[in-house]
Amino acid sequence: MVYLTRIEHFNAAHKLFNPDWSKEKNEAIFGGCANENWHGHNYELWVTIKGKPDASTGYSIDARVLSKLVKEVVLDKVDHHNLNIDVDFMKGKMTTVENLAMSIWEQLRGGLPSGVSLHRIRLYETPRIFVEYFGE
Amino acid sequence: MDMENKKVAVFRKEHFCAAHRLHNDAWDEQKNFAVFGKCNNPNYHGHNYELIVKLIGIPDKDTGFVADLKKLGELIREKVIRRFDHKNLNLDVEEFREKNPTVENITIVIYNLLKDYIEPDRELVIRLYETEKNFAEYPA
Numbered sequence: 703m704v705y706l707t708r709i710e711h712f713n714a715a716h717k718l719f720n721p722d723w724s725k726e727k728n729e730a731i732f733g734g735c736a737n738e739n740w741h742g743h744n745y746e747l748w749v750t751i752k753g754k755p756d757a758s759t760g761y762s763i764d765a766r767v768l769s770k771l772v773k774e775v776v777l778d779k780v781d782h783h784n785l786n787i788d789v790d791f792m793k794g795k796m797t798t799v800e801n802l803a804m805s806i807w808e809q810l811r812g813g814l815p816s817g818v819s820l821h822r823i824r825l826y827e828t829p830r831i832f833v834e835y836f837g838e
Numbered sequence: 839m840d841m842e843n844k845k846v847a848v849f850r851k852e853h854f855c856a857a858h859r860l861h862n863d864a865w866d867e868q869k870n871f872a873v874f875g876k877c878n879n880p881n882y883h884g885h886n887y888e889l890i891v892k893l894i895g896i897p898d899k900d901t902g903f904v905a906d907l908k909k910l911g912e913l914i915r916e917k918v919i920r921r922f923d924h925k926n927l928n929l930d931v932e933e934f935r936e937k938n939p940t941v942e943n944i945t946i947v948i949y950n951l952l953k954d955y956i957e958p959d960r961e962l963v964i965r966l967y968e969t970e971k972n973f974a975e976y977p978a
Contacts, residue, residue, distance in 0.1 A: 713885055715881065715882040715926075716884070741924040742855060782879050782883040784857075
């Protein structure tokens with residue numbers, strides 16, 4: 703089994719705000735992240751798949767195929783967008799880095815060619831904050 | 839080696855996370871999109887900005903400092919980070935009410951916010967990274 707990782711980037715606006723709570727409670731829980739006019743990040747996305755290299759090609763997956771999939775079902779939807787307003791797969795969810803990583807997993811899971819599976823989503827919100835999701 | 843009267847540059851790094859969009863009110867939607875592309879998205883997008891403040895001068899004879907970098911960090915946080923971090927640059931920062939928050943313009947605004955607090959015999963240079971690949975420097 704070999705693990706292959708593709709690293710991509712996107713820039714997006716968001717805020718952490720629970721509509722069931724008052725403005726005061728949101729500010730108490732989420733601090734500056736609750737700013738009603740949004741803020742934003744340079745996200746770095748690591749997509750790791752696992753598979754056995756094909757006997758003929760030596761590839762577990764063609765990295766271009768993986769790149770195209772990530773672009774179509776994730777990057778085109780989130781890059782230079784507002785995660786709370788513009789992104790269909792985040793509708794009704796809090797746009798924390800945890801939820802975003804889990805949602806990106808769901809976006810990618812069904813689109814991979816046979817013989818490989820998704821192993822890990824690692825998502826950096828800043829250079830100092832990241833999450834990992836293994837589908838568990 | 840003669841260490842008297844040698845100029846040295848010192849640097850302080852800080853960072854802030856902010857939303858913005860690029861838009862010219864005088865243009866229609868089509869022209870804005872043609873010029874600014876996805877940066878024009880009406881619902882904004884955002885960045886982790888990395889700010890590098892550079893001071894050039896001759897180290898003080900008594901302290902050996904061009905600048906007390908801890909105090910410089912406090913000044914940057916007070917004058918810049920506190921106003922920009924977790925904000926929308928277009929909506930929340932008055933300097934950008936009438937000015938596009940491009941990385942060029944943000945760099946000039948930061949220079950102007952700090953320059954009055956820098957000793958006159960120190961040269962101030964601002965470098966601002968919008969992404970790892972895109973950054974600006976002022977004065978140029």
